Amino acid sequence: MSKPLLAGIEAGGTKFVCAVGYSPVDILKEIRFPTTTPEETMTRAYDFFKECQEEYGPIASLGIGSFGPVDLDRRSKTYGYITSTPKVRWAGTDIVGFFKSRMDVPIGFDTDTGAAALGEGRYGAGRGCDTFLYLTIGTGVGGGVVVDNKALHGLVHPEVGHIRLVPREDDTFQGTCPFHGTCLEGMAAGPAIQERWGKPGIELPEDHPAWDLEAYYLAQGLAAMVLTLSPQRIIMGGGVMHQPQIFPALRRYLKEFLNGYVDRPEITEEREDYIVFPERENQAGITGALLLAQDQLGAVQ
Template sequence: MRYGAIEAGGTKFVCGIGNEEGIIEDRISFPTEHPEQTMQKVIDYFADKNVTAIGIGSFGPINVDPSSPLYGYITTTPKPGWANYDVLGKLRESFNVPFGWDTDVNAAAFGEAKWGAAQGLDSCVYYTVGTGIGVGVYMEGRLVHGLVHPEGGHVMIRPASDDSFQGTCPYHGDCLEGMAAGPAIEQRWGVKGSELPVDHPTWDLEAYYLAQSISSTILMMSPKKIILGGGVMQQAHLFPLIHTHVQKILNGYIRTESLLENIHSYIVPPGLGTNSGLRGSLALGVEAKRNQQ
């Protein structure tokens, strides 16, 4: 059987076709424009693909409550035209198949749990650190929702004593996203992070802020793997800095080999590379079909 996958990002959409083993057989990407234009491209792509189900991992916030009349909607995004847009409703006009629906970062966590760095484990937390910061949570063999869905990019952190930057988040100022996402790096230093040398002080500061959130995640949820993806985390030298800061913050309180001796194998890059989101969306489609049976 062939399954459809949609990684619906705020900058671009990636659509693909794959199988239940997680292999992507075909894909296409295009910029995220006005919803009607963008969704028509999605529909045109899948029109002749004869897919069994479609999984969607979407930028948000989104409504993930199946009992809500707004299930399948993007809700309060500032992206022009997309606030209160019914993504699933639009797709259902053209395709009579089961749909999987979740946040883009939950989809990435799901992909990593099925076929990536957390394969064989029943829990992981996935951070994407890029234009924004998102957190996906997979615990006890399922994706976590609740009142809405995890919004771990907006947890509050403790600013470094020598950092007077006020943050970029329009809601919270100096939350994790406001202090550590790509735009925060650029605004703090006047250049994109990709242009800064590996010994620039921003990287230790970045690692410190991410480590605060990661340490809280370890203490609160005790996941068996933490995976860090997104554009900022392409700076591979961040990982050892984060490992060091997490160990300092936890200060030996969690006495497990994974943190004390093998932290380099516990806080890791995505096993699926840049394909976590698309393959995770594929996994959402496969699960939706199984749940229907």
């Protein structure tokens, strides 16, 4: 008996990643393309899945990890919608409904960072932990929280990128977030780096003061997350974190912010296995999306 064919979508604010496979790490075909308008982008994803079904056979289930905020409450009238996103034209988009009406398969749905966290938990840097935090620092700041090996949901879903920060005394920057100004995303995401320093982070040298300030703000946000979520590990991904010099400063500042209150060697000894880079890297999101699809079938991999 052949394995069921899984389909996954990592619906990012910048790009969509779509894939099919027989397991989250047995991908047969994958495509990546820019996120444009809802109709154009989702239709392109659906056309990809139609082509895959002609090549590999019927798709059994679909998993979607989407940028947000999204509605994850199955009792809600807007379950499966992208809600109050600042991304032009995507607010109020029924992303689950679009694919449900066309594919008629079970659909698993979560945030893009929630899906990526699940992917890292099963196949990457979160292995061995049942409670951990996954953050991505790029054009925005998003986070997925895994508790008891499940993505954390509640009233909505964790929006750790919008924790309010106290600006450092020598920093007068007012932040880029249209909702909260000096929140973690407003002060530490890629656009904040570019606006503050006049050029993107990739063009700044390793010893530029931007990176110490970046570590300071990230650590301030992480201190709040350590105190509220108590993660066994923190995984830090996204384009901004491709600056290895951030990590030692980040561990040092986290220790300073917690000031001995969380008396664990992971923090007090600034251990390198506590704040880590993702193992799945740019595959974490699509791996998690395929896991969401797999879970819809009750499969255990």
